Amino acid sequence: MPRYLDGWLKRVVDNALKRPYVSKSREKPVLQIIPRIEEYKKNELNPIIAEFKRRSPSGFSEDRDPITYSKQMEKGGALALSVITEDSVFQGSYTFLEKISTSVNIPVLMKDFVVTERQIDVAYNLGADTVLLITRILTERELSSLVEYSRSYGMEPLVEVHDENDLAIALRIGAKLVGINSRDLVTLEVNKEKALKLLERIPSNVTKVMESGIESGEEIRYLREKGADAFLIGSSLMKEPDKIKDFVRS
Numbered sequence: 001m002p003r004y005l006d007g008w009l010k011r012v013v014d015n016a017l018k019r020p021y022v023s024k025s026r027e028k029p030v031l032q033i034i035p036r037i038e039e040y041k042k043n044e045l046n047p048i049i050a051e052f053k054r055r056s057p058s059g060f061s062e063d064r065d066p067i068t069y070s071k072q073m074e075k076g077g078a079l080a081l082s083v084i085t086e087d088s089v090f091q092g093s094y095t096f097l098e099k100i101s102t103s104v105n106i107p108v109l110m111k112d113f114v115v116t117e118r119q120i121d122v123a124y125n126l127g128a129d130t131v132l133l134i135t136r137i138l139t140e141r142e143l144s145s146l147v148e149y150s151r152s153y154g155m156e157p158l159v160e161v162h163d164e165n166d167l168a169i170a171l172r173i174g175a176k177l178v179g180i181n182s183r184d185l186v187t188l189e190v191n192k193e194k195a196l197k198l199l200e201r202i203p204s205n206v207t208k209v210m211e212s213g214i215e216s217g218e219e220i221r222y223l224r225e226k227g228a229d230a231f232l233i234g235s236s237l238m239k240e241p242d243k244i245k246d247f248v249r250s
């Protein structure tokens with residue numbers, strides 16, 4: 001069982017435990033995100049993971065066609081796509097994941113509240129190249145075991161941290177790809193200073209992805225100077241997809 005949770009997080013995790021299994025035989029190989037990030041950096045491009053998100057508990061709302069959006073992100077130079085599949089609050093779906101992963105040739109991350117191996121099976125079956133694991137909702141043992149399970153498919157999971165305690169756990173269990181989410185899961189507030197402090201504490205052999213509230217090329221440049229390796233951007237790109245080109249090249 002996941003960590004003790006209450007409020008909307010508990011409801012979302014309870015819902016995750018009831019999601020149906022989707023069995024499908026996958027044909028395409030798993031694309032690797034970390035080497036791709038290194039390649040972008042060598043070519044002086046900003047590694048952007050563009051997120052497809054329609055709704056969120058902080059009031060975000062934008063309806064777009066998942067395929068048109070994803071192709072635009074790929075054409076604009078996005079490193080990867082993040083697809084929210086959580087259905088009870090974010091109105092995401094496994095169908096979006098499947099459609100997107102069969103429409104683009106860049107890595108696809110399944111962004112959900114993953115608490116079981118079955119959800120990782122589904123991500124793999126539907127064509128995802130990796131999954132998000134949120135440290136805050138799992139015990140250390142569960143996180144470690146789900147990281148290993150993801151790796152058994154060749155997928156290096158994005159281990160998300162929100163505070164120092166999360167970060168200590170992520171580093172202890174040997175996460176190689178760490179997402180620093182500046183949005184608090186309870187208050188939903190974005191605190192970029194706190195995220196920056198976490199970024200500075202992560203060793204250089206760990207790939208660091210900044211998540212939430214990123215809106216400008218200037219901010220991306222600043223975060224790169226501070227040691228960030230990649231950027232996961234949802235709202236800003238969903239509202240103005242044309243920004244992808246500037247974000248990648250700023």
Ligand SMILES: O=C(O)c1ccccc1NCC(=O)[C@H](O)[C@H](O)COP(=O)(O)O
Nearest residue numbers: 056057058211212213214233234235236
């Ligand atoms: O987006 C939310 O409001 C949200 C609230 C609580 C938990 C997770 C949430 N979103 C998932 C994400 O992590 C973000 O969608 C992602 O980091 C992109 O953020 P943004 O660019 O600010 O849309």
